[in-house]
Amino acid sequence: MRNIILIYANCKNLIAKGDFMHAVSIARELQREIEHTNQKLDIILTSTRDGMPRFASLGLYIDGKVITEDHAFDLCSLEEIDPITNKVVAFIEARHCKSPSSDLVRSIISPDSKYLCVDNANGITYDWNNLAHLTTMMQVCFNVGFQDIDLRNTHFTSTGLGPDCIGLPNIKRADELPALNDKQRQLVPRGSYGFMYFADPQMIFDQGVTQYMQLTGEKQYVLVGNFKDRADDINLIYSAEVGFKPPKIYFYESLENITMRKIISSSTPRLVGTSGIMSTLEIFKEKKLPYYEYLTCNAVFVTSYLLALQSICSNLKTINTETLSLVRELADLLFSSKPLSQQDFKKTQDLLANNTVTSRLIQANQRMIEQAQGKIAPRLLSFITSPAQTQKQQQLYSICSSLRKDNEKSNPAYDVALRRAATWNRLFHMKVLLQYTNAINERSKEGSERSALHWAVHEGHVNCVRLLISENADLDIRDKDGKTPLHYAIKNGMQKIISLLLEAGASLEIQDNKGHFPIDEAKNESTKDFVNQVRNAGYRLN
DSSP states (O other): OEEEEEEEOOOSSTTOOHHHHHHHHHHHHHHHHHHHHTOOOEEEEEOOGGGHHHHHTTSEEETTEEEETTEEEEEOOGGGOOTTTEEEEEEEESSSSSOOOHHHHHTTOOTTOEEEEEEOTTOOOOOTTOHHHHHHHHHHHHHTTOTTSOGGGEEEEEOSSSTTSOOBOOOOOGGGSOOOOHHHHTTSOSSSOEEEEOSOTHHHHTTHHHHHHHHHOOSEEEEESSOGGGHHHHHHHHHHHHOSOOOEEEEESOOOHHHHHHHHHHOSSSEEEEOOHHHHHHHHHTTOEEEEOOOGGGHHHHHHHHHHHHHHHHTOTTSOHHHHHHHHHHHHHHTSOSSOOHHHHHHHHHHHTOHHHHHHHHHHHHHHHHHHBTOHHHHHHHHHHSOOOOOHHHHHHHHHHHTOOTTOSSOOOHHHHHHHHHHTTOHHHHHHHHHHOSOTTOOOSSTTOOOHHHHHHHHTOHHHHHHHHHTTOOTTOOOTTSOOHHHHHHHTTOHHHHHHHHHHTOOSOOOOTTSOOGGGGOSSHHHHHHHHHHHHTTOOOO
């Protein structure tokens, strides 16, 4: 069985990729630490099927792997992850935005799986002693299918610059990334140009786009975002505000991360238009400054950045007080709401023209990133690999409670609970009961006298059958009528289950109470032919 860490991302915004990039960043950090510490853990990037194309678009996608920078990661949707051959050691949600269904997650995880919610640099810091925070954490666990996991096996944290955050991912400079291919290079404008990446089309009508172009004064720009149908609006507003012919703009709804990084790095101005948290940090790495589209949802990041900058500046002994004041003022303006007032716009122009101020701000941003990098993976991996805090009896009680019938006032016995879980296709419940009890081969004492394997086969739940086989269930156990699970598989024409049972060693030579062999249960010749085909293929038969 393979031990895996699932790193999940999805986003309600259908074109946004920030959460997916956040997941990739976490994966890179963990992969380096896993290799450094020789842990036997595999990382899989995952989403629900609707989110998978955005993962694949982040890099080169080949044979189920996405290659980003110098790492290749397995890419698999949650719906396609094998819950029997993989043991989920940890499920990491890269920002809690669009969570998967709890039933889907519960069909994959294990009794000792750990849940980590790793928010981006805009996430809040959870306090276990705060009742409201604790309630939120419990609700999140319930929403993603971890309601039966001990809360001590969960970890809520954020990357970022704040004192309670776990730091920033290691960010490479664009010149350290792989070279662009011919198709990607064609997207880089020739000559001098500026770059903008904004989330809200209202930036056009609020003159934010126009102000950025005025501050940088280039004749051509790359604009990434949902702006392709707004070219006429931009031209009209620019002409009205500035009084000149608008510059040429290359519009893209989105770009591959590596392409965007290279375009930003090669852009001419020191100032880059942006709204993303990760893209802002990447701009810092390129020794450029962000003309930041302030969004209410990113307020935590902006506040933590300005506080971190203040701390950095207070330790820069070689800068005089007046310059430090101007550095902080420029940062406040660049991260304030857009558009800027005319007075603030003029201040920003003047400060950007002051080479000492801009250089010192760039220097402070560089130092800020250096101090925050390199902490994420050791902290996360330490939690993931620490002994699970699972309370066996508490988890069993919770599982059995959820398997009650409507008219029952007490929990079913473990063997009854296991048979119900097999009947109702509750894979996680089965894993808990199989891990902590010996009920695998117990039959009902009344009625049909069937085992859990009988019921899983009867209902056609393939993964439940696979799980019971992997846990060494008795394949030839008989019910009240003397029938084995194979009798029912053949009777119902379940070819996949027939193959599983025969491959595992189930016998075709056991008669039921009426003297019928399993193959006698076949309702048509095609099922008989299939059984004989499996037999002739060389499966071990008793």
